[in-house]
Amino acid sequence: MFASLQKRGSDLNSLKFNLAKLRYRPNIILSILFLVVFSFLVIAPLLQIIYTSLTYQSNDLRLVRDATVGDFTLYHYFRVFTGRLSRALFYKPFVNSLVVGFGVTTMAMVLGTLLAWVIVRTDVPLKRFFGAVMVIPYMMPSWVIALAWLTIFQNGRVGGTPGMLTSMFGIIPPDWVSYGLFPIVICLGLHYYSYSFLLVSGALWTIDSQLEEAGAIAGLTKPAVLRKITFPIVIPALGSAFVLTFTRSMGTFGTPALLGLPVRFFTVPTQIFASISARNFGDGFVLALVLVVMAAVAIFINSKIIGSRKSFVTMKGKGFTSKPNRLGVWRYPIAGLILLFLLMAVALPVIILAWSTLMLLPGDYSLSNMTNHFWFGGSDFMIASGQEGIFRNPGIWGGVWNSVRLGISAAVINGFLGLLIGYTVVRTRGSKLSKSLEGMSFAPYVFPSIALGAIYLGMFAKPIGPIPALYGTFALLVLIVVVKNMPFSSRSGISAILQIDPSLEDAARIQGVPWFKGFRKVIFPLATSGFIAGMLLTFITAMRELSLLILLVTPKTRVLTTIIFAYQDQDQTQHANGVTLILLFIIVIANVLVSRFYGTKSVFGLSNT
Amino acid sequence: MMDNRFTRLALLVVLVIASMLLLAACATPAAPAAPDDAAAEEAPAAPADAAAEEVVSSEYPEEMDAWLKEAKLGPYEESPQNWEEIEQAAKEEGAVVVYSASSRIAKVADAFMAVYPEIEVEYFDLGSVQTVEKTVLEQDAGLYNVDIVTTGGSGQVIHELVGNDRIVNFVPDTVADEIPIDLKDPLLVRINEAIVFLYNTETYDAPPISNVWELTTPEWKGKVVIKTPLESLSNLMGVSTLVQHADEMAAAYERFAGEPIELSEGVPDAGYEFLYRLLKNDLVILKSGSKVAEAAGLAGQEAPPIGITSFTYIRYNDSKDFVNGVIADLDPVQALIYPTYTSIARQAPHPNAAKLFTAFLLADPAIDADTVIEPPYNEGESAELLQGLAPYFEPGSQSPRMDVPLPRGGELWSQLESWTVDPDFMWFESPKVRDFWIQEAGN
Structure with missing residues (x-):
């Protein structure tokens, strides 16, 4: 009797001990919590996609008249993978997507990494300026660069206004320069290099130059220091950049649609979009699943590479110095090259965009064709169907407010969640939980946005348990943007936490500091640079999101991108481009403000260096 | 991604949890599984071969039937329509929600609110695919938010929307005689x-x-x-x-x-x-x-x-x-x-405002074949006459009303x-x- 009581006492004690342990190391609880939430927000839509692809939809009755809606069928799989159509619908576009994916990833990573290294780790002049301007291509919708490309390189194939190259110099570019694979890779490369740039520069910021000096003292040449010391430290960031750039460029729609269509260069996303446009969700979702599998493969390869190495801890709470590498005579030529690059990738598209909003007739660059009507004009029914100028248009200002609100909410929520997920994944690294969580947090990236939007509309149209019907509310917009951006914020959370030595936390724990306080006082400050960068990126992405939101917005929750879409749809190019400029302006302002407040800690700022 | 048995097991567990959550969520868009409340039960119950079946079935779901009776639509439509009563009721409803494939609907909304300041127009310009999609998804989830559905896409509108009783045809009798039968039956066309x-x-x-x-x-x-x-x-x-x-x-x-x-x-x-x-x-x-x-x-x-x-x-x-x-x-x-249709959505919350809006889209009944309509169409007397047709009154389009003249520059239409x-x-x-x-x- 007494013994059993004693035993119960010790059981209780061990339970208490375990609880106490959890208080200091809540990794497990966090992982399980995240897994459950993600199951609902990510896996449920995924299952829905799989279910849809395996059943007859009402649209299929048009081709298969004796089918019953909801019956199990492999019809869509046969159509996409083995049928008469498969070559045109899947195989050719798939090969094109792979080529685009690898081409863009190669270009973007080489460009982004080189630029990040030069700007963070060398004494190149104008660092602050470069750092601030370098991320602008990411802020622009990717089709802006494609638009600029066409403005310059368009040849006679599509008729209409010839490109500048033809009209000014009489040079007619061949089709492969004007349309198809080549310009798609260039334009997307110029857009997506920002991933590598941001992630790698974030990692480079944390490198103690004593490490490099140690290498130099040990007799390594400069390239050898780069190869043997710097490069391995940025490997996790490079891995993340690879995964993001590859899956994103495989999944992108706008640029291939604009540049590929005239020469019939189709990719998987353009086929998905076409299928969903025709409400053929079965075909669309089978194709979407291909992208999901591709992304899973990319993550697998990444985790194999990173997982087999030790993670590189660079923040040890010991002395830290950062001394730039000297470029010597190359300082100015390199700065010149960067300037030239920025001129092409940043200035030119923006100028073309701005100029187009001042043209009464699109494509006519003469001075007599210039007007400020689209910015300041009143309603004139001869122009733009009577739309007021942008600054007089209350609808646009409502959109500005909604976009900003959405961007900030998503950024804050994503920032914190990303860091927590990063922490959980890294500190339980090697466990199955860690792997599942990492994989799952990545899944939303590969959902075609339009499909995710449609599924969320259905999921949240009615109350689910304690969750009220979110459809029509602003909260739903925030939720879906948070989910869609989770891959990025968790990636940046992971790479931020990877670099922090667990001994720092242990030190806090030994002193009896509860986990949350330790997290707040130790981990959070050290991870700030990654954290702020992640938030800013979420803000930018949220501000640019279109296909995700188009089904979910209401007149009161209209955002700038849906306004741009409406203008483009109505061929009101000047209004569309003007609102795009406003969008860009807000993002740049946010960027400047953040770097003001966070100085060197922000990867964008690069001030005080 | 998953490289051993344990991982697969973990994934399985997660999938099981997820599918339970999914079942709980139940109302998923394309899933034709019967939703769990009576309100929506009828929608998917509409026969799967509805496509083959012909337009507007005579038997409506109970809830819809009650609404039709209340709204005086479909089989319960009055003849003649009492427009004073409709306008009065519309003003009491105070709002109308429009799903449109065209962004020019914003201009229609402004013009409508200028004439009827008591009625707030909420419009969604969605493109033709999403207009149909949003209507179907919402109704499948038991949500009846929308009053007016106006879009092109003949096959889907007639077979998927009309055929499944998702929308109801309404032709204002003020102009009905001037509209050829194929432009008002089975569904009213507002612009060709x-x-x-x-x-x-x-x-x-x-x-x-x-x-x-x-x-x-x-x-x-x-x-x-x-x-x-x-x-x-x-x-x-x-x-x-x-x-x-x-x-x-x-x-x-x-x-x-x-x-x-x-x-x-x-x-x-x-x-x-x-x-x-x-x-x-x-x-x-x-x-x-x-x-x-x-x-x-x-x-x-x-x-x-x-x-x-x-x-x-x-x-x-x-x-x-x-x-x-x-x-x-x-x-x-x-x-x-190709036509752009306009219709009143099933169980529309503001049926009278929807009727008024439909009439507004078809322009003032006072117009006849001899009316001279001068550009600009969006202001002054022309705008007053054209009402909700004004933003669409341009060469290359044609009102379904035989008594509305072709826009200047678009006279060629009748010769093609x-x-x-x-x-x-x-x-x-x-x-x-x-x-x-x-x-x-x-x-």
């Missing part, structure tokens, strides 16, 4: 538009072709521009309508070539053969209709292509530097007419030989046309 063949009137003194088959000859290789029918319902309707009239296409070929057409291998008829040869002739496919209009019609081009797109792009001749003309003497067809889009053909055959296009354009 057409796909036409555009040519550059500056480069070519006269239309450069007189038979559509000329476009398949080497002379026009790479010189025909079209907006992709895969993402544009109006263009898919146009292309499908050409295929539907395979016999006329075959006859036109014989008039052109002097001999019967020889079909290529695997091509079923002359309609498809035309698409096949057009695509093989390096047809240029673009994303937007205005780009097609620009390609064909921008002034100062040496060898501009022929553009296949909407008649309404002719309006850019005034505001942009375009010189497009419609090829008016073309064998066998010159215009492929045309084929009208057939909802049945669109619903059952256009997916095949689409597949054919995917296959031939992609290889």
